[in-house]
Amino acid sequence: MTDWARVRADDFAVPEGRPVEELVAELSAMLRSPDPVVRDRQAYSILATWIDREVLSAEQLVDLGDEMAARFGDSEIQARAFAPLILDCIVSAxxxxxxxxxxxxxxxxxxxDLRGHDxxxxxxxxxxxxxxxxxxxGQLPEVAPTSLLDLGLARVLTPTEYALRDLEDSRLAYALASTLTRPDLSEEDATAWLATAPDALRLVGITAGIPAHITNTFNTLNALYVLVDRGVEPPLQSTRTQVSHRKAVLDHLAAALRTLSPHQS
Incomplete structure (x- = not known):
């Protein structure tokens, strides 16, 4: 076994004496570990760094991406939850x-299983x-932006007992806002996914407190409103990109938010 703690200490230098394919296979297996040190501090951080530094070839990235896509059907939550992080690194590369x-x-x-921290x-x-x-x-022309916008809203509207925390709603809002910057979005496509939100947020027959999924949706759309209004600033960049059809999107967001907060303009 590789001393992965030493790899981190040595500025993520690739260990000598073993093929990269074997090292990546070992790290990939570690991404399923229930030990957060093994999974997060070692496997994820090393793989993410190596992908950023172009240690892996395009063919190796495709193989790793296929493995991560298969993880969405894994029986272990930590395996499912860390698969999109590595796929994000691969796609971003x-x-x-x-x-x-x-x-x-x-x-x-x-x-x-929407636990933030266990x-x-x-x-x-x-x-x-x-x-x-x-x-x-959402930044890829090969992927329909409307399907991703629908998916993001479906995620927060799905009934759950977990109220999102640790800025998870803001992360989703940023992803939606980023997708809304696509120049190929028509006004209808940029707003149609929000059409059902006001009705979904109405607290009809609620007597035992606001359900977690309503809170999740409200907080996510609130954060999205600010991003749509102010523009999206990608990491490590100082310029903001405006979403497509900004005024129309803001109007639809306001209509949804007023359902739970009628004092908002």
């Missing part, structure tokens, strides 16, 4: 296969990690 989209979209809104498993963050991949897919 310029490697994409259309066959990765369907496993992700089938999993994202259906994931039932005392023994560490960070899980399925919603936030999935949002990062949604945002990456």
């Amino acid at each position: 310029g490697v994409f296969e259309p066959r990765w989209v369907e496993p992700f979209t089938s999993w994202y809104a259906a994931e039932h 005392p023994s498993l560490g960070w899980l963050h399925a919603v936030a990690h999935g949002a990062d991949l949604l945002g990456a897919f």
Whole structure:
């Protein structure tokens, strides 16, 4: 076994004496580990760094992407939740296969375990990690932006007992806003996904407190409103990109938000 703690300490230098394929296979297996140090601090951080530094070839990235896409059907939550992080790294590095989209979209809104942090498993963050991949897919002309916008809303509207925390709603809002910057979006496409939101947010017959999914949706759309209004600033960049059809999107967001907060203009 490789001393992965030493690899981190040595500025993520690739160990000598073993093929990269073997090292990546070992790291990929570690991404399923219930130990957060093994999975997060070692496997994820090393793979993400190596992908950014172009240690892996395009063919190796495709193979790793195929493995991560298959993880969306894994029985372990930590395996499912970390798969989109690695796929995001791969897509952001310029490697994409259309066959990765369907496993992700089938999993994202259906994931039932939305724990952000678990005392023994560490960070899980399925919603936030999935949002990062949604945002990456949202920049690709090969992926229909409308399907991703629908998916993002479906994720927060899906009934759950978990109220999102640790800025997960903001991560999803950023992914949606980023997708809304697509220049190929028509006004109808940029707003149609929000058409059902006001009715979905109406608290009809609610007597025992606001359900978690209503809170999740409201907080996500609130954060999205600010991004649409102010523009989207990608990481490590100082310029903001405006969303397509900004005024129309703001009007639809306001209509949804007023359902729960009628004092908002």
